[in-house]
Amino acid sequence: MLKEKVAVITGSNRGIGRTIALTFAKQGAKVVINCPYENFLDAANEVVNEIIALGGEAIAVVANIANFEESKKLIDMTIEKFGKIDILVNNAGITRDMLLLRMTEQEFDDVINVNLKGAFNCTKHAVRPMMKSGGSIINMTSVSGLSGNAGQVNYSAAKAGLVGLTKSTAKEFAKKNIRVNAIAPGFIDTEMTQGLTDELKKEINKNIPLKRMGSVEEVANVALFLASNLASYVTGEIIRVDGGMIM
Numbered sequence: 332m333l334k335e336k337v338a339v340i341t342g343s344n345r346g347i348g349r350t351i352a353l354t355f356a357k358q359g360a361k362v363v364i365n366c367p368y369e370n371f372l373d374a375a376n377e378v379v380n381e382i383i384a385l386g387g388e389a390i391a392v393v394a395n396i397a398n399f400e401e402s403k404k405l406i407d408m409t410i411e412k413f414g415k416i417d418i419l420v421n422n423a424g425i426t427r428d429m430l431l432l433r434m435t436e437q438e439f440d441d442v443i444n445v446n447l448k449g450a451f452n453c454t455k456h457a458v459r460p461m462m463k464s465g466g467s468i469i470n471m472t473s474v475s476g477l478s479g480n481a482g483q484v485n486y487s488a489a490k491a492g493l494v495g496l497t498k499s500t501a502k503e504f505a506k507k508n509i510r511v512n513a514i515a516p517g518f519i520d521t522e523m524t525q526g527l528t529d530e531l532k533k534e535i536n537k538n539i540p541l542k543r544m545g546s547v548e549e550v551a552n553v554a555l556f557l558a559s560n561l562a563s564y565v566t567g568e569i570i571r572v573d574g575g576m577i578m
Contacts, residue, residue, distance in 0.1 A: 340362065360417075361388040364392070372393055403456045429482060430481070470497045
């Protein structure tokens, strides 16, 4: 489905990003695994080795995408290694949850810089080489960016910003055959949610029509659809993967 395509996935050393990377590799993509700092490189290389074991191609690149120049390095190294970029998944994200009255300026800025500005940085550097033959950009937003969430002013603002970024860039680059879409996951079974108590998980599941959390594979499958030609007439969309939680 993605044979000979080159995909850059930010924050792909773990969680949803890691599963997207493996899913793309299984479908023939050459994958660039990204992590923000050297101390995450071992985990990134583990993903690379898994992809190589599957018979695929992958490299790991350390780049803090909140930094404009490091984002450029990520895209430049992709072009240097594979000669092009077809798919960009802006997946990297952090949380600094706190009620607004207690939230520091630094906690607000950190989340905006990674979750929103990081997506701008990578998109800015990726679109020019993409314009040669088209491509697909997938932004990882959240249901928190669609409905808001108490204690997540910074995170919700960043994820809501990604919705605007997605729609605006989709309109700007449609004529260049670059499709831009976003995925809005709800509660997904990841390291973050695994730390919740069973009691809290039960309460959360009561508010989800499908009565369960989603899996990282279910998010990755939507990313695969958006990255592939199956979604060749889909752009500017925000697809919720939330079990019906905010419909």
